[in-house]
Amino acid sequence: MSFILMIIYSLIIGFVFGFALEKARVFEPGLIIGQMQMRRFTMIKVFFTAIATGMVAIALMNQLSFITISPVSYPYIQSAIGGLLLGVGIVLSGACPGTVIAQIGAGYKDAIFTLIGGLFGAIAFFYLKDHMDFFLSGKGPIYATFDKLFNLPFCLIAFCFALLVTFFMFLLEKKSKWKKDLGKDGTGI
Numbered sequence: 001m002s003f004i005l006m007i008i009y010s011l012i013i014g015f016v017f018g019f020a021l022e023k024a025r026v027f028e029p030g031l032i033i034g035q036m037q038m039r040r041f042t043m044i045k046v047f048f049t050a051i052a053t054g055m056v057a058i059a060l061m062n063q064l065s066f067i068t069i070s071p072v073s074y075p076y077i078q079s080a081i082g083g084l085l086l087g088v089g090i091v092l093s094g095a096c097p098g099t100v101i102a103q104i105g106a107g108y109k110d111a112i113f114t115l116i117g118g119l120f121g122a123i124a125f126f127y128l129k130d131h132m133d134f135f136l137s138g139k140g141p142i143y144a145t146f147d148k149l150f151n152l153p154f155c156l157i158a159f160c161f162a163l164l165v166t167f168f169m170f171l172l173e174k175k176s177k178w179k180k181d182l183g184k185d186g187t188g189i
Helices: 003-024 029-036 042-063 076-093 100-106 111-131 146-150 154-175 178-182
Strands: none
Touching (some): 003 042, 003 100, 029 042, 029 076, 042 154, 100 111, 146 154
16 A cells, blocks of 8 residues: 555544544543543543444455564553553543544644643653663463454354344443433533
8 A cells, every 4th residue: 555545544533533533522521531530431432433343444455465464462550550641641631542633623722731641751751761671561462362262253242242242232322322421502611
C-alpha cells in the first residue's frame, strides 16, 4: 500500500471516528468523568460497539486473507501501571487521547492544555524510555489465543464474542439509557 493511500485511509477513518465521537457526545468531560465514576455508561457502550465491529471486521479481513493475525504478549505489570496512569490522567483532565481533539473542535478551551500536556508527556517518554529499562523490560506472559486454545476458527470466535458484547450492550442500555446519560444539556453532567 502506498504512503499516500495510507494517509487517505487514515483521514477517512479519523473522520468517521470523530463523527461518531461527536454524535455519541463521548467527548463531553462530564460524560468521561461520569464513566470513570461508574455513573454514566455511554462511553463503555461506544467502546464495546467499536470492539464488536472491529472484531468482526478483523475476522472477515483475516478470513479473506487481507491480513494475518499475529498475537503479541505484553507484561502485566507495565500494562497495569500504564493503565493506572492513563486513568488518573483521564479523570483529572476530563479527556482521553482520542477525545481531546474533539473537545478542541467543540470549543472547550481547557482541552488545549490537555493536548499540550499529552504532547509533552509523549516527548518526555521518547527521551527517557532508554533510562526506564527497569519499568519497560520483562518478558510478556505466554499467550494462548481462544482460537488455538479451543481449536476453533478465529472467525467463529470473533462473531460469537461480538454477539456476546452486543447482548451486554443491550442489557446496559436497558439499565442506563444513552439519552439519560447525556443529561439535560447534553454535557453528561
